[in-house]
Amino acid sequence: MSLVGTERRGDAVVVTIDDPERYNxxxxxxxxxxxxxFAELRRDRDARVVILTGAGKGFCSGANMAGDDERSxxxxxxxxxxxxxxxxxxxxxxxxxxxxxxxxxxxxxxGAAMGGGLALALACDLxxxxxxxxxxxxxxxxxxxxxxxGTSYTLPRIVGPTVAAELMLTGxxxxxxxxLRLGILNRVVARDELLPAAEExxxxxxxxxxxxxxxxxxxxxxxxxxxxLRHAIELENRTQVLGTFTxxxxxxxxxxxxxxDPEWRPM
Numbered sequence: 374m375s376l377v378g379t380e381r382r383g384d385a386v387v388v389t390i391d392d393p394e395r396y397n398x399x400x401x402x403x404x405x406x407x408x409x410x411f412a413e414l415r416r417d418r419d420a421r422v423v424i425l426t427g428a429g430k431g432f433c434s435g436a437n438m439a440g441d442d443e444r445s446x447x448x449x450x451x452x453x454x455x456x457x458x459x460x461x462x463x464x465x466x467x468x469x470x471x472x473x474x475x476x477x478x479x480x481x482x483x484g485a486a487m488g489g490g491l492a493l494a495l496a497c498d499l500x501x502x503x504x505x506x507x508x509x510x511x512x513x514x515x516x517x518x519x520x521x522x523g524t525s526y527t528l529p530r531i532v533g534p535t536v537a538a539e540l541m542l543t544g545x546x547x548x549x550x551x552x553l554r555l556g557i558l559n560r561v562v563a564r565d566e567l568l569p570a571a572e573e574x575x576x577x578x579x580x581x582x583x584x585x586x587x588x589x590x591x592x593x594x595x596x597x598x599x600x601x602l603r604h605a606i607e608l609e610n611r612t613q614v615l616g617t618f619t620x621x622x623x624x625x626x627x628x629x630x631x632x633x634d635p636e637w638r639p640m
Contacts, residue, residue, distance in 0.1 A: 375391065375438050376390070376391055376392045376400075376402060376403045376406050377389065377390060377391060377403070377406040377407055377409075377410050378391045379410055379427075381419075381420070382424075382572055382577035382617045383572070383573075383575075383576065383579070384419075384420070384421040384575065384576065385420070385421065385422040385423065385424050385571075385572060385575035385576075385579065386414060386417070386420040386422075386423050386424070387423075387424045387568070388407070388410050388414075388424065388425050388426070389426050389427065389428050390403065390407070390424055390426070390427040390428065390432070390433055391427075391429075392428075392429075393428050393429025393535060394429075394431065395434070395437065396430065396431055396433070396434035396466065396485065397427045397428065397431065397432065397433045397434065397490070398433070398434050398435065398436070398437035399433065399435060399436040399437065399464060399467075399489045399493075400437055401460065401463060402411030404463055404464055404467050405463075407413075407470075408466060408467050408470050408531040410514070411423075411470040411471060411474055412445060412469075414475075414476065415474065415475050418639075420476055421476060421575075421578070421583070421586070422476050422477050422478075422479060422574075422575035422579055423474060423476045423477070423478045423479070424478075424480075424481055424563050424568070424571045424572065424575060425471070425478055425479070425480050425481065425493070425497060425523065426480070426481040426482070426483075426567070426568065426571070427482070427483070427484075429484075430482075430485075431483060431484020431485035431486070431490075431506075432482040432483060432484060432485065432486045432490055432493075432494070432506070433485070433486055433487070433489065433490030433493055434485055434488070434490060435485050435487045435491075435511060436464055436488060436489035436491050436522075438613070439616040461522075464489065464522055465522050466574070467493070467522075468475075468492055468493070468496045468523040468525075471493065471496040471497060471552055472496045472523075472594070474536065474585040474618050475587060475590075476586075476590075477498045477499065477578055477583075477586065477590055478496075478497045478498050478499075479497060479498065479500070479501065479571045479574050479575055480493070480494050480497035480498045480499070480501070481492055481501050481502075481567050481568055481570070481571040482500065482501070482502040482503070482506045482507060482508075482547065482567075483502065483503040483506050483567055483617070484505060484506060484565055485506075485507060485508075486502075486507070486508045487508070487509045487511045488509070488510070488511035488512050488515075488521070489521075489522055490508075491508050491509060491510055491511070491524065492521065492522040492523050492524050492527075494557075495523065495524060495527035495528055495531065495557070496523060496527065498590065499559050499574055500557060500559055500562075501558065501559055501560040501562065501567065501570045502549040502551050502552065502553075502558050502560070502561055502562075502567070502573065503549065503561070503562060503563065503567045503573045504550070504561055504562070504563060504564070505547050505562040505564060505565075506548070506549040506552070506561075507547065507548050507549070508546070508547055508548075508552055508557070509540075509544055509545060509546045510524055510528070510540050510541045510544055511544055512524070512544070513543075513544040514544040519540075519541035519544060520541070523608045524541070524546065525541070526550060528540065528541065530597060531555070531556055531557055532555045532556060532557065536555060540593065549561045551562065551564040559574070560574070561579065562627065569592065580634075580640070581637075582619070582621045582635075582637040582640050583637065583639055584616055584619050584621065584637075584640045585616070585621070587640065588612050588615075591612075592608060592609060592612055595608060596608060596609075615623075619638050619640065620637070620638050621637055621638055624636060624637065624638065
């Protein structure tokens with residue numbers, strides 16, 4: 374039985390974490406299927422945007438690989454440190470797969486997004502939640518550090534280091550409205566409007582050129598770590614110069630004059 378579902382909706386592909394009996398916990402098998410799904414999407418030119426969501430009562434309760442039968446795949450005569458290290462790397466690679474997807478990834482969350490579920494949410498480019506959603510950097514509540522699977526990188530960059538310190542050091546739950554105020558979410562909607570809201574965002578993105586969307590995602594996250602404004606501008610300059618050779622800037626001008634939607638050229 375598959376633990377991950379994919380469904381095409383227009384220019385978007387909805388990726389659904391589908392193990393509701395375990396509250397969509399990130400077992401090694403679940404992580405493997407999610408990584409495979411994102412690897413396939415990298416090769417899918419027709420998928421302009423990805424929407425990541427969860428089935429059942431909530432998005433994801435976090436990592437739960439301790440009792441997973443598939444952990445034997447990581448053992449390979451390793452000691453306890455090696456086993457846990459490679460399992461940890463397996464999970465962390467999923468965060469990178471989401472952040473480094475060629476398409477923008479919109480997270481659509483309801484119910485709990487705890488621990489590893491929060492890390493998945495933070496890896497997305499945009500985030501929408503229903504008003505019943507709640508979040509927590511729950512790692513610290515199980516005796517570990519809240520610096521796990523990318524959270525110590527993504528969360529301070531979204532909410533600032535002071536707020537991130539509180540959320541990570543206390544591990545407290547916070548709801549969708551607070552997450553919206555902190556800048557974690559783009560939208561909070563009623564439960565039955567969750568996927569439509571994500572699809573609306575996806576359509577607004579897909580209405581732009583393939584080149585423009587692809588290079589904007591690359592430039593945005595690259596320049597978040599730029600050592601200076603000059604470094605960021607140098608990357609922008611080259612991106613814009615290259616973009617003029619697609620012909621899309623000329624097409625946009627013609628479309629404006631002719632009062633029609635542009636017909637974008639592919640990359």
